[in-house]
Amino acid sequence: MAAVTNYDVYSQTGQLRRPLVWSLGLHLGFAGFVILYAVFVNGVRGTGWGGGGTGDAMGATLVSAVPLPASPTDATNVVATESKGLAKSEPAVPPKEPDAIPIPDKDVKTKLKPAPVKTATLRNKPQPEQPETNQIPYGEGGPVSGPYTMNAGGAHGGFGFTGNGGDFGERFAWYVQAVQRKVSENWLKYQVDPRVSDAKRVYITFDIARDGHPSNVEIEQSSGVPSLDISATRALQGIDTFGPLPAEYSGSKVSVEFWFDYKR
Amino acid sequence: MKHATAGMKRWSSLTVALGAILFFGACAKKVAPPAPTPPPSPTAPTASLSANPNTVDAGQPTTLTWQTTNATDVSIDGIGPVDASGTRQVTPTDSTTYHLIAKGAGGTQDATARVTVNAAATPPPVTTSNATEEELFSQNVKDIFFDYDKYDVRAADQGSLRADAAFLQQHANIHITIEGHCDERGSTEYNLALGTSRADAVKNALIQAGISGDRIKTVTMGKEKPFCTESNESCWQQNRRGHFVYER
Amino acid sequence: MNNSARRVLQRISFVALLCLLTATASAQDWIRTGTGLGVERVRLAAADFKPSNADPGNTALLKTFNDVLWNDLDNAGIFDIVSKSFYPLQEPGQPSEIIFSAWNSPPPNTSMLAFGNLAVAAGKVTVQGWLYDVKNEKSPQVLGKQYTDNATDNAVRVIAHRFADEIIFRLGGGVAGIAESKIYFVSDRGGHKEIWMMDYDGANQQQLTHLGSISLSPRISPDGSRLAFSSLVKNSWEILMYSFDLNRLVSFPRFGGTNLSPSWSPDGKIALSSARNGYPNIFVLEGSGGNWRRLTNDQGPDIAPTWNRKTGSQIAYVSGRTGLPQIYTMESDGTNVQRVTDQGYAVSPNWSPNGQFLTFSWMRKYGPGEPGSNDLYLMDIASKQWVQLTHDAGRNDFPCWSPDGRHIVFQSHRSGTDQIWSMLADGSNVKQLTFKGGNSQPNWSWK
Numbered sequence: 001m002a003a004v005t006n007y008d009v010y011s012q013t014g015q016l017r018r019p020l021v022w023s024l025g026l027h028l029g030f031a032g033f034v035i036l037y038a039v040f041v042n043g044v045r046g047t048g049w050g051g052g053g054t055g056d057a058m059g060a061t062l063v064s065a066v067p068l069p070a071s072p073t074d075a076t077n078v079v080a081t082e083s084k085g086l087a088k089s090e091p092a093v094p095p096k097e098p099d100a101i102p103i104p105d106k107d108v109k110t111k112l113k114p115a116p117v118k119t120a121t122l123r124n125k126p127q128p129e130q131p132e133t134n135q136i137p138y139g140e141g142g143p144v145s146g147p148y149t150m151n152a153g154g155a156h157g158g159f160g161f162t163g164n165g166g167d168f169g170e171r172f173a174w175y176v177q178a179v180q181r182k183v184s185e186n187w188l189k190y191q192v193d194p195r196v197s198d199a200k201r202v203y204i205t206f207d208i209a210r211d212g213h214p215s216n217v218e219i220e221q222s223s224g225v226p227s228l229d230i231s232a233t234r235a236l237q238g239i240d241t242f243g244p245l246p247a248e249y250s251g252s253k254v255s256v257e258f259w260f261d262y263k264r
Numbered sequence: 265m266k267h268a269t270a271g272m273k274r275w276s277s278l279t280v281a282l283g284a285i286l287f288f289g290a291c292a293k294k295v296a297p298p299a300p301t302p303p304p305s306p307t308a309p310t311a312s313l314s315a316n317p318n319t320v321d322a323g324q325p326t327t328l329t330w331q332t333t334n335a336t337d338v339s340i341d342g343i344g345p346v347d348a349s350g351t352r353q354v355t356p357t358d359s360t361t362y363h364l365i366a367k368g369a370g371g372t373q374d375a376t377a378r379v380t381v382n383a384a385a386t387p388p389p390v391t392t393s394n395a396t397e398e399e400l401f402s403q404n405v406k407d408i409f410f411d412y413d414k415y416d417v418r419a420a421d422q423g424s425l426r427a428d429a430a431f432l433q434q435h436a437n438i439h440i441t442i443e444g445h446c447d448e449r450g451s452t453e454y455n456l457a458l459g460t461s462r463a464d465a466v467k468n469a470l471i472q473a474g475i476s477g478d479r480i481k482t483v484t485m486g487k488e489k490p491f492c493t494e495s496n497e498s499c500w501q502q503n504r505r506g507h508f509v510y511e512r
Numbered sequence: 513m514n515n516s517a518r519r520v521l522q523r524i525s526f527v528a529l530l531c532l533l534t535a536t537a538s539a540q541d542w543i544r545t546g547t548g549l550g551v552e553r554v555r556l557a558a559a560d561f562k563p564s565n566a567d568p569g570n571t572a573l574l575k576t577f578n579d580v581l582w583n584d585l586d587n588a589g590i591f592d593i594v595s596k597s598f599y600p601l602q603e604p605g606q607p608s609e610i611i612f613s614a615w616n617s618p619p620p621n622t623s624m625l626a627f628g629n630l631a632v633a634a635g636k637v638t639v640q641g642w643l644y645d646v647k648n649e650k651s652p653q654v655l656g657k658q659y660t661d662n663a664t665d666n667a668v669r670v671i672a673h674r675f676a677d678e679i680i681f682r683l684g685g686g687v688a689g690i691a692e693s694k695i696y697f698v699s700d701r702g703g704h705k706e707i708w709m710m711d712y713d714g715a716n717q718q719q720l721t722h723l724g725s726i727s728l729s730p731r732i733s734p735d736g737s738r739l740a741f742s743s744l745v746k747n748s749w750e751i752l753m754y755s756f757d758l759n760r761l762v763s764f765p766r767f768g769g770t771n772l773s774p775s776w777s778p779d780g781k782i783a784l785s786s787a788r789n790g791y792p793n794i795f796v797l798e799g800s801g802g803n804w805r806r807l808t809n810d811q812g813p814d815i816a817p818t819w820n821r822k823t824g825s826q827i828a829y830v831s832g833r834t835g836l837p838q839i840y841t842m843e844s845d846g847t848n849v850q851r852v853t854d855q856g857y858a859v860s861p862n863w864s865p866n867g868q869f870l871t872f873s874w875m876r877k878y879g880p881g882e883p884g885s886n887d888l889y890l891m892d893i894a895s896k897q898w899v900q901l902t903h904d905a906g907r908n909d910f911p912c913w914s915p916d917g918r919h920i921v922f923q924s925h926r927s928g929t930d931q932i933w934s935m936l937a938d939g940s941n942v943k944q945l946t947f948k949g950g951n952s953q954p955n956w957s958w959k
Binding site: 413441450451452453454456457458460461464481483484488 | 773787859910
C-alpha cells in the first residue's frame with residue numbers, strides 16, 4: 001500500500017481496527033488449529049521416509065505438517081536449478097542440508113552407445129566407462145563404491161502418506177535406505193540413449209516380498225524416454241533381493257514407488 | 265807269292281776266331297751247367313705271439329696276436345689249433361702266459377705272451393657297473409634348454425639331443441625320467457603346464473631318434489625346483505630346461 | 513456481521529476439511545523414494561562394547577571383541593565408518609544409555625550405531641549387541657542380539673564375526689557378510705609347500721596337509737566340505753582331496769601324468785588341466801572322480817579353468833596356444849570359445865559370484881626389455897571393459913573373489929616375498945594377511 005506518513009497512520013487507526021482484530025483472530029485461530037493438528041495427529045517429528053539418507057525431510061516444524069502430497073515434479077526444472085533438491089512446487093519442505101557430500105559426477109564419462117550391452121540380464125554393478133583403450137583411469141569405476149551413476153544434487157526426498165499401519169518408512173528407515181542404495185547401484189545409466197540429456201522422472205512401482213525379492217515391476221509414469229524407462233525397469237529386474245523385510249514388520253509385503261532422475 | 269800270303273792270313277784269323285768261340289763258348293758252357301748243389305735241409309719255423317694290452321683288470325678282454333712262418337701246425341695252449349697268423353680276443357681270469365707252438369718241417373718253434381690280470385682296484389659287485397654307468401650318464405647325457413615360453417627343441421640343441429639318443433642306444437638298459445623346468449617368471453600353474461610340454465617334447469624327440477618310449481617317463485617341475493635363483497637372464501636360461509634323471 | 517462470520521466459518525471449514533482429507537488418506541504400506549537422494553555409503557559408528565559386570569576376565573575378551581568387530585565393519589566395504597576420535601565421551605552399553613543427539617549430529621554425525629556390552633560369568637561369556645538408527649529416534653532399533661559361549665578368545669572372536677555379519681546383512685541389501693568365511697592357501701613355511709587355511713582376516717592360520725612334497729592350487733568345494741588340490745606324488749601330479757568332515761585326506765582316483773588346477777562348479781563337478789592325451793588340456797569330471805569329458809583339443813598348454821559361479825555353464829581358462837598365455841572363455845561343453853585378452857601375459861582368471869566379472873593377473877607389456885609387472889585386472893565379461901586394480905606394486909597373481917563379490921584376495925610379491933593380501937574389488941583398502949614364510953595361491957570359501 002502507499003506509504004503513509006505517521007500522522008496518516010494515526011488518523012486511520014480507527015478505520016483499521018475491525019479488520020485488524022478479525023485478521024489477528026483468524027490468524028491465531030488458524031495457527032492454533034495447525035499446531036494442534038501437528039501435535040496430535042502426526043507427532044512432533046512428522047513423517048520420515050529415509051529420504052536423503054538422513055530422514056531430513058521431517059523437520060519438527062509447523063510447515064512439515066502441511067500434508068500436501070509430493071506431486072510428481074517436472075524434473076527438468078528441478079534439476080536445472082541445480083539446487084540441492086529444493087523442489088519449487090513444495091516450498092513447505094525446507095530440506096536439511098544433507099551432511100554427506102553429494103556424489104561427484106565422474107567427469108570421465110564419455111558418450112557410450114548402449115548397443116554393446118549384450119545381455120539383457122546385466123546385473124548389479126555399474127560398468128566402467130569406455131575410453132578407446134578400453135581402460136578406466138585409475139581410481140574410477142569398480143563395482144563396490146558404485147555410485148558414480150548419481151546426479152549432482154537431484155530431486156529431493158520423497159515423503160508419502162502415513163496412516164493406519166502405513167508407517168513402514170518411519171519404523172524401518174534403514175531398510176528404505178538399503179533399497180535406495182541397491183536400486184541406485186544397479187541402475188546402468190549408460191543404457192539410456194546418449195542423445196538424452198535431461199528427462200522427466202520415470203516412476204516405477206514394485207513389491208518387495210518377505211524374503212526381499214522384488215516383483216510386479218511396473219512403470220507407473222513414464223519419463224517419455226523409452227530407453228530411460230527400460231533402464232529403470234532393468235535396474236529392478238537385476239536385483240535378487242534387498243534383504244529380508246524386517247522381522248518386526250508384520251505385513252507380507254511392501255510396495256515401493258521409486259523414481260529415477262536422469263541427467264547426463 | 266802274294267796269293268799265298270793272303271790265303272794264310274784268312275786261315276789264321278778263322279782259326280783264331282774259332283778258337284775264341286770255342287774258348288769262350290767252352291767257358292760259357294763250362295759255366296752254364298752248374299754243378300748240382302746238394303738238396304738243402306728244411307727251414308725251422310718262426311713264431312711270434314703278443315697280447316695287447318698285456319695288463320688288464322679282471323674281467324676285461326685282451327687281444328692275442330701271432331705270426332708264424334714255415335709252420336704247418338700252429339696251436340696255442342688253452343685255445344687249440346689256430347691259423348698260421350691271426351688274432352683272438354681272450355678274457356683271462358688270472359694272470360696267464362699264453363704259449364704258442366708252431367710245428368713245421370724244419371722243426372718246432374714256440375712263442376709266449378704273458379697277460380697280467382690285476383685284481384680289480386674296486387671290487388666289482390653288480391652295482392659297481394651301474395655306478396660307473398650313472399657317472400657316464402651324467403657326463404654324457406646333456407640337458408636340453410629352451411627359449412622363453414617355448415617348448416620346442418631349438419636347432420642349437422639338436423646336437424645334444426642326438427648325442428643323448430646315441431648314449432641311450434648304447435646303454436639299452438638305462439631308464440630315464442625327463443623333468444620339465446621353467447624360469448621363475450610367470451605363474452606357478454602356467455609354468456607347470458609349460459614344463460609338461462617341455463618334458464614331452466624332449467621325450468618325443470628321443471622316440472623319433474629310436475629310443476623306446478617305455479624307457480622314458482616325464483614329469484613337470486614348473487618353477488618349483490630351480491637350478492639357480494638369481495634374477496637375470498643367464499640364470500633364467502639355466503632354469504628353462506628338460507632335465508634328464510637316471511633311473512635304475 | 514453475518515457476511516464476515518460466514519466468511520470466517522468458510523475459511524475455517526475449508527482448512528479443516530483439507531486437514532481431515534489428508535489425515536484419512538489411503539494408508540497402504542508404501543515406500544516412496546528415488547534416485548539422487550544421497551546414495552552414499554551408510555555412516556556407521558561402532559562404539560566399543562562395555563563390560564556389564566566387574567569380572568576381570570572381561571578386559572582381554574573385550575579387547576579382542578572390539579578389535580575384531582571394528583575390523584569386520586571397516587573391511588566390509590559398504591560403510592563409511594566414523595572414526596572413534598569423533599565419538600562422544602559417554603559410550604552406551606545399553607539402549608537406555610544412548611543420547612541420540614550426541615550421535616546423530618556433528619562431530620560423529622552418524623546414521624547407524626553399533627553398541628553393546630559383554631560379561632564373563634562362570635566360564636561363559638555373554639554378549640548383547642544392538643544396531644540403532646540414531647537418526648530415527650522414534651523407532652531406532654534395527655538389530656538386537658544376544659550371544660553366549662565359552663569364555664575363550666576364539667569364541668569371542670566368532671561372536672564378533674557373527675554380529676558384524678548380521679549388521680552387514682541388514683544394511684548391505686541382503687548380501688551376507690564374509691566375516692565367517694575362510695581362505696585356503698599354499699605355504700612353504702615348514703620347508704615344503706603344503707595346504708593351509710585361515711580366517712578371512714588372516715587369523716587362525718593352520719596347516720592342513722603334511723605330505724612333504726609340493727602341494728598347490730587348493731580349491732574348496734561349494735558346500736565347504738572338501739578341498740581339492742594338486743600334489744606331486746612320486747613322479748606325477750595328482751588331484752588329492754581333503755575332507756573337512758573327516759579332517760584328513762580321502763581317496764580320489766589317481767590318473768597318472770600331469771593333473772593340475774582343479775576348479776569346482778556350483779553343482780559339484782570339477783574342471784582341471786590334464787596332459788593325459790599328450791598336451792595339457794581342460795577336462796571336466798564328476799566330483800567323485802569319474803566320467804571324464806575333454807573340453808579343449810589343442811596343443812595348449814591349457815590350464816587354470818574357473819567356472820561361472822552363477823550359472824555353472826561357462827568356464828574361463830588360460831591357454832598358450834598362440835604363444836604367451838591368454839585368457840579364453842567357453843561354454844561348459846567346450847563350444848563357443850572366445851578370447852578375452854588381446855596381448856601380454858594373462859593368467860589366473862577367477863569368476864565373480866554374480867557371474868558378471870572376471871578378475872585375473874595380466875602383464876600387458878610383455879617381452880624382453882619391457883619391464884611390465886603382473887597386475888590384477890577386473891573385466892566385465894559382457895562388454896569386455898576392464899579396470900586395473902593394482903598399480904606399480906610388484907608381481908600380483910592368483911586373485912580370488914569373496915562370496916559377497918566385494919573383495920578380492922590375492923598373492924603379491926610387493927613386500928619382498930610372496931604373501932597373501934586382500935582388497936576391495938575396486939582396488940582400495942589393501943591389507944596384508946600373511947607374514948611368515950612364502951604364501952601363495954589363495955582361495956576363498958563360497959560362504
